[in-house]
Amino acid sequence: MASVTPAQLAEWQEAVGRQLVEEETLHPAPLRRYAQALGYDGQSTLPPLAHWACFLPSPADDEIGPDGHPKRGSFLPDVSLPRRMFAASEMHFPSPLVIGQKTRQTSEIIALTHKLGGSGDLIFAKVEKRLEQDGLVRVREVQTYVYRADGQRTPMPVPENPMPQGEIWEPEEVNLFRFSAATANAHRIHYDRPYATEIEGYPALVIHGPFTAAKLAALAQRSGTLASFSFRAMAPLFLGQPVWLRESDGVYQAIRCDGVVAMEAKASLQ
Numbered sequence: 001m002a003s004v005t006p007a008q009l010a011e012w013q014e015a016v017g018r019q020l021v022e023e024e025t026l027h028p029a030p031l032r033r034y035a036q037a038l039g040y041d042g043q044s045t046l047p048p049l050a051h052w053a054c055f056l057p058s059p060a061d062d063e064i065g066p067d068g069h070p071k072r073g074s075f076l077p078d079v080s081l082p083r084r085m086f087a088a089s090e091m092h093f094p095s096p097l098v099i100g101q102k103t104r105q106t107s108e109i110i111a112l113t114h115k116l117g118g119s120g121d122l123i124f125a126k127v128e129k130r131l132e133q134d135g136l137v138r139v140r141e142v143q144t145y146v147y148r149a150d151g152q153r154t155p156m157p158v159p160e161n162p163m164p165q166g167e168i169w170e171p172e173e174v175n176l177f178r179f180s181a182a183t184a185n186a187h188r189i190h191y192d193r194p195y196a197t198e199i200e201g202y203p204a205l206v207i208h209g210p211f212t213a214a215k216l217a218a219l220a221q222r223s224g225t226l227a228s229f230s231f232r233a234m235a236p237l238f239l240g241q242p243v244w245l246r247e248s249d250g251v252y253q254a255i256r257c258d259g260v261v262a263m264e265a266k267a268s269l270q
Helices: 006-013 028-037 173-183 193-199 209-221
Strands: 019-025 083-092 102-117 120-133 136-148 167-169 226-233 243-248 251-255 261-269
Touching (some): 006 102, 028 173, 083 209, 102 136, 173 209, 209 226, 209 243
Antiparallel strands (some): 019 102, 083 136, 083 226, 102 120, 120 136, 167 243, 226 261, 243 251
């Protein structure tokens, strides 16, 4: 049964078309920290999805919500559903970013829709981001966020036998912290275990969706320069359990120890 009223939805949809324009110079230090968080030396080429190290949020203490995210209602609408996740993204890279150049990012809310899922109300917000240098769009990304109710507690996945196939990725707590720091992601599910388990109902710290996406993009980038990359998060990944990264017929997947596909991605090369 829906708990979101038509009046609430109409109010939130008033945010569609809202824009945020920011400008900054693309400095090498944030890109180096981001590269190192992904396991690169940070001294050579730009790491996969390097634009995620740019235009980082910097809210004041009183502008941060209880989950660690910036409070809603400034740019994104004040959706009342308590849980918010980065669910999917579609990116295009028309030309490479140039370090040291002044860069403009325009963020625009392009859609806000309501659906009923198995756990109840779901609100999907789509935000387009365009990064420009010298009047040229270098990166275009459409991010999808999903808002939902609290829901039931999530059990720890039970490993299957035989184990999945692919490259094993086993991030540790420090890796999660470094990625959070490099992307200014203060969501507490990635570093505050009591909050993650007692408040949000997860069995352990949650591996960042963007961290997983960047690892899949790195896998795709071994074959050439990315022209486009898209991903969809399908299930959470937890600290303390291995993740298998693999490619099959042009589809890149992150697989949990129980065989569940946690993320699926596609890429095209220039």
